[in-house]
Amino acid sequence: MLSNVKEYFRPKTVEEAFEMMEADREHSIFLSGGTIVALMGSSRIERIIDLKSLRLDSVSIKEDEIVVGATTTVEAFRKDPLMRKEFGDFFYDSFSLVGSWQIRNMATIGGSIAPKLGWSDVSACLLATGAGLMVYGPDGYRRIMLSDYFALPAGEKPLITHIIIKKDGWVSAFEKFSKTTFDIATVNVAISVRPERGRIKAARVVCGSRPQYPMRFETIENALEELEINDVMPSIVRSLVFDNFTGGSNMLASFEYRKHLASVMAQKAAEKIKEMVR
């Protein structure tokens, strides 16, 4: 529990928020959904900067892109009519597996991505949809890919303001293995493909909770190009993931078991995609 907080800020603009953080990074923390901040047992944190006052909580459509405010809750995002219209049940179903209803009512999309959590189902799904981020940093706004955000060096911490998902007609599926429905993922897999004339024209294959954070596997993605979407496809996906999976062991699972599970989840996701394309 936090015990040393002296100031609680509610910035009106993104610029203000960022400046407040820059003023004393070491002793400050952004609060978005709050599912992480309240658990911090730190006496180092003295300043809380609440991002909810920025009202970055809407989902809108701009040409061929869906723009999601970073403080939109996971539950609101998942049930948003616009999201369901454009992406069907992908986010609705995938995010139903995130935590519990209470957690989803608090956790935000931006807050799920920012801490670079290994087991984040939200990050894995968004990575697979090729999502981009609008971030605000010392040089102002810029747009980067979600994968770029994960690759940023430790010192660079721009503020995520929006998540941008292209309406590109790709078909996506997500599978997660966890011990019970409530547990975090032992491993999760998100796959997105662009189908063209019964073949995979291009793919994005993401494995997360490895236990490290979600990553795209380009070797697998390249190997899937031009692959026919038929009954054999899912098992090919499975072998590819099994052969190329990278990760580690921890309390939840050993590397070998994770690798096996990832390949199985990938096959299930591929099955789903096969059914959606047919």
Next chain:
Amino acid sequence: MKIDFKVNGRDYSLEVREDMRLLDFLREELKLTGTKEGCGEGECGACTVIIDGKAVNSCLVLVPEIDGREVITVEGLERDGRLHPLQESFIEKGAVQCGFCTPGMLMSAKALLDGNADPSDEEIMEAIEGNLCRCTGYYKIVQAIRDAAGKLRNGKA
């Protein structure tokens, strides 16, 4: 800092600690001990309250976050000394054993029924998936929620 908020229909304007959890604020400052602490990390749901209509874990909410908002706890279910249909159904259907998870369950159920008058079994399950119960096996809790939904639909507000 000073914040203004509503708890169980009553307005408050108070000076609060910025780092206090809403759970502790409700229990220790407002003396509303109905909301419980079971795990301290948003896993068990015993601390569930409703903020602006949404069920959340109060052990994860910091007090300043309720500024300008309305909070409902289990103590706010009764109206004019009459039990809410959910409370009645929980009693009638035997959905209460040790009672520790009960306030949290009731709040999740209320948040569900306030937004969805005729929930399917899947929707009821989703609403209480974040409320752990070690005594009942959940069966009678689901029956009670279904029963209360029926009562509310039939005008027994």
Next chain:
Amino acid sequence: MLKSNSGESTNVVGKMVKRVDALEKVNGCARFAADIAFDGQIYCALVIAEKPHGILRSIDVSLASKMEGVEAVFTWRDIPGDNQLGEAIKDMPCLVKEGEKIRYWGDVVAVVAARDRISAENAAKSVRLDIEDLEPVLSIEEALEDRIKIHGGSNVKVTKLIRKGDPETVIKNSKEVFEGEFYAHYQEQAYMEPQGITVVPDLDYGYTVYGTMQCPYYVQSAVAHVLGLPMNRIRVIQTETGGAFGGKEDVPSYVASYAAVAAFNLKRPARLIYSREIDIQTTSKRHPIKSFYRVAMDGKKIKAIEVMAYMDMGAYATLTPIVMFRTLVHAAGAYDIENVNVDVYGVYTNKVPPGAFRGFGSPQVLFAVESMIDDIAWKLRIDPMELREENTLRPGSRTSTDHLIVESVGAPETLARVKESSHWKDLVKECIEFNRANEDKKRGAGLSHIFYGVSLGAGGQALDKSGAHVLINRDGSVEVRIGGTEMGQGAKTVIAMMAAEELGQRMERILVHQPDTAFVPDSGPTVASRTTIYSGNAVRRACITLKGKLISVFYDLFNSRPDKVKFCQGEVSDGEGRAISFDRLVDAAYVRNVKLFEAGWYDTPKLSFDMENGLGEAYVTYSYASQVVQVEVDMATGSTKVLKGFTAHDVGKAVNPDGVIGQIQGGFAQGMGYALYEDLKLRNGKIISDNFNTYIIPTIHEVPPELVIDIVEDAFSEGPYGAKGIGEPSLMPVPASVANAVSMAIGKRVRQIPVTPEYVLGLIEKKTD
């Protein structure tokens, strides 16, 4: 002997009622341990060793004592009485002394008392312990080597045995001999309300202890002991208890002792509420048990059985000797077997001391013996159901301890009921057909058949009694006090029902108070599914006596024949037109100066048992259950889902049928958690799965949509209305039936609990069984 009146129809008992304690639990008024507060109270935090094995060289509280908000830091020096908590075996200190050993991670060294909880916890972290590391003993195997001795003598501290007939010879001469090795892991009770106690200096210049607990009398004795005070200065009042399951049998005595040291030294109320992490890391669990079985068959008959069971009892013996007795008696299962050898060993290790948990040492061996029986059924190509039917205990059978049981043996009936409700043969066929048609998922049907010795048994006769106090106020309202505690299982409601039945007063006018050692003498612990019988009989006796007095008053008013007078739902009448309300009859008694309070007492029937050979009457009676579950295993991931459950329980008499169903449902979920999801993880003696994000218990999504429940009522003549107990038997059959179902699904024998996905995958991939 108090004869039950089974056969006579009842007005309240056996009917649908609302729980008497539900209202406060739904409106937020129920007061659990953390919900009460006292003026001037201080908050306690514990300083624990955080090492599995070592010698405590020094305790440095200098930094902590000066911290903001801290009143004091107490160590062994501040204990006024005996620095000793162990009951059966006196091996456990209250606060570890310098120069003495640290024996597990959760050994308590100091108690911090501060103005608020955060100050207390911060100060506790600042207490410096200098511990010289010793190599820890972290497994049963290591403990048996006796290379490192945790308490000086052998690590194999306690042994128990059964010697019945001549199994060795029978096995030697038998053509069909089967062997098996099994392991059942720890289980955490995971009650939703963590441990919590407040000790308050009281008006009688002693201390009153409030808190969440099952056994107020254990707490009273422990606190008196640690404070060096006579028991008449310690009063214990149980607060509303948010689940216990055995985890609050002996542990509250420890929690109370730590808080009592602070209360005694500061002369202020001392409050100690455990965080979930400290609770899981330091308090009792289900015992890990490794067991070895050998069984000799003659056709379908089990001729001989040999069992060796090793129990990991952690750093201190605590309740283990008693748990071992139950393991001993239940190891050979619910079967009539002529030749039985059982050896149970309790070994010390440098880990958390396990204690009581629903089933109390039996689920682990019932899982093992039921797996053996199933395995034998497979190998001999006999229907597992038939094998149970052939060997089950029935009236006239002798148990593994040669106890001749003649009444209330509902075992065969429970088998018949689940056979019927599950359509057993069809269910098995359905699974086989499914498995032929599917590769990636497989289904299995598993059967288990169990029994449970009710109450404290031959070893606990000295504790096995209960008192009650029933008082009728002038306005007719009734107050009942018992020594047994409500912890969610429905004790208060059952007691209220029995009082309503016997007195004929309406249930709404009867209040069952929170247990308070000031009113009712030691009534034994609220464990072993004994409350309905023991507290129930005590209450009935008191009520019957009171009713007798009221009948005399009725006679005085109306001259009616006493045997004609009927009490029912608040009305008293004689069937010949003369009637009066209960309340007005009580008023009439009041003005005649009739004594309207009565104490009730029920002493256990005496058991004859030979402890040397483990033979004789082990328990006063037994409950029985049979269960079938259907599971589906994902062959790619190893994860298992329970699809359906069918269960039948012989409870003697269901005093509160709705309550019995609630207990069976809850026990099923908790047993299923043990079977499939609850995997307690340790690293170097430290429990690292110490909250619900890492110790996974079932949510609404895990329980099967269908759980068919059958209640069998084979009356127990000593039980009130024929009742036995349900608290524990509700959980006990589950790990066994689930394991058997998984075994059938994957075609390999499951030999460990929990049946984790990783374990299942390992079995699937193994070439042989």
